[in-house]
Amino acid sequence: MTKVYEKAPAKINLLLDVLRKRDDGYHEVEMIMTMVDLADRLEMEELPRDQIVLSSQAGFIPLDEKNLAFQAARLIKERYGVRKGVYIHLDKQIPVAAGLAGGSSDAAAALRGLNRLWELGLSVRELEELGAELGSDIPFCVRGGTAVARGRGEQLESISPPPACWVVLAKPPINVSTADVYGKLRANEIREHPSIPRMLEAIRNDSFADVCAGLGNVLESVTLDRYPEVRQIKEVMKRLGTDGVLMSGSGPTVFGLVSKESKVARIYNGLRGFCKEVYVVRMLT
Numbered sequence: 001m002t003k004v005y006e007k008a009p010a011k012i013n014l015l016l017d018v019l020r021k022r023d024d025g026y027h028e029v030e031m032i033m034t035m036v037d038l039a040d041r042l043e044m045e046e047l048p049r050d051q052i053v054l055s056s057q058a059g060f061i062p063l064d065e066k067n068l069a070f071q072a073a074r075l076i077k078e079r080y081g082v083r084k085g086v087y088i089h090l091d092k093q094i095p096v097a098a099g100l101a102g103g104s105s106d107a108a109a110a111l112r113g114l115n116r117l118w119e120l121g122l123s124v125r126e127l128e129e130l131g132a133e134l135g136s137d138i139p140f141c142v143r144g145g146t147a148v149a150r151g152r153g154e155q156l157e158s159i160s161p162p163p164a165c166w167v168v169l170a171k172p173p174i175n176v177s178t179a180d181v182y183g184k185l186r187a188n189e190i191r192e193h194p195s196i197p198r199m200l201e202a203i204r205n206d207s208f209a210d211v212c213a214g215l216g217n218v219l220e221s222v223t224l225d226r227y228p229e230v231r232q233i234k235e236v237m238k239r240l241g242t243d244g245v246l247m248s249g250s251g252p253t254v255f256g257l258v259s260k261e262s263k264v265a266r267i268y269n270g271l272r273g274f275c276k277e278v279y280v281v282r283m284l285t
């Protein structure tokens, strides 16, 4: 029986700016997103019966239609009239509800994988459009790499990757709802907007120091005020000597960029005193 495999890497936002709240309830954003080498793995196999079946080694995620990978399979199947079934096994490595787009990346990997399994011949663009129907981060996760994202996150422009470095991820044990964070943001009261042109220039020049200096996320104001433990982790990361620190997405995961391998172990060990879930990964370049 035919099987396909897809990797679903986690994303981080090097920059997240909100321009305004839109009439449809979403926020107009400008973001620079990239991937790190912490990834879920999806295995997709044809089923003899016309059914979507999901399994995972992770005990704490939904395996029914609430799962974004299930929703992606159902969407592509219905849209292209596929009368075949699929068994999807999800090997979950990305922490859940972390601000790392784990569910979105699984959905994107399901779209890419099922396009191959069912030989639908869809372009990346078509898969991105399908993904946008399920969530704002999914088009970027379909495309991968590094990109500027505009609109509600679905308008993408690919750019060159940021300088290679270590990325330390720390996820405090709290659940943050993306809808709540956007809901609490007062878009017209944002005082300091991070600069997209400055970050683009830093990436173009392959300047690690300038990338670190240009990091910015306007959603931090909401999440850090509400959850002091996220602010504390940011401060601990800075104190331990990370070169640049930022909250990813709506949080609660904080990432630190580090250029020297010799510093990484000390930062990891220092953070483990404050936070159980700490990961050391590489920027995907």
Ligand SMILES: C[C@](O)(CO)[C@H](O)COP(=O)(O)OP(=O)(O)OC[C@H]1O[C@@H](n2ccc(N)nc2=O)[C@H](O)[C@@H]1O
Binding pocket: 013, 016, 025, 026, 027, 028, 029, 031, 099, 101, 104, 134, 135, 136, 137, 138, 151, 152, 153, 178, 179, 182, 183, 249, 250
């Ligand atoms: C925070 C980020 O993860 C940064 O990459 C994204 O902006 C959010 O992406 P996402 O989780 O895929 O978001 P969605 O599932 O589309 O939307 C969840 C909720 O977040 C809010 N939302 C999301 C995206 C956006 N541009 N404006 C919003 O206001 C909406 O209330 C929406 O109901």
Ligand SMILES: Nc1ncnc2c1ncn2[C@@H]1O[C@H](COP(=O)(O)OP(=O)(O)OP(=O)(O)O)[C@@H](O)[C@H]1O
Binding pocket: 061, 062, 066, 067, 068, 069, 095, 096, 097, 098, 099, 100, 101, 102, 103, 104, 106, 107, 137, 178, 249, 250, 251
């Ligand atoms: N494939 C999936 N993996 C993990 N969680 C999923 C998945 N599908 C649906 N969910 C549900 O979605 C919620 C958010 O999970 P997810 O890990 O995608 O959040 P996130 O990383 O904060 O996403 P984002 O950064 O896009 O806001 C979880 O509470 C979980 O119940």
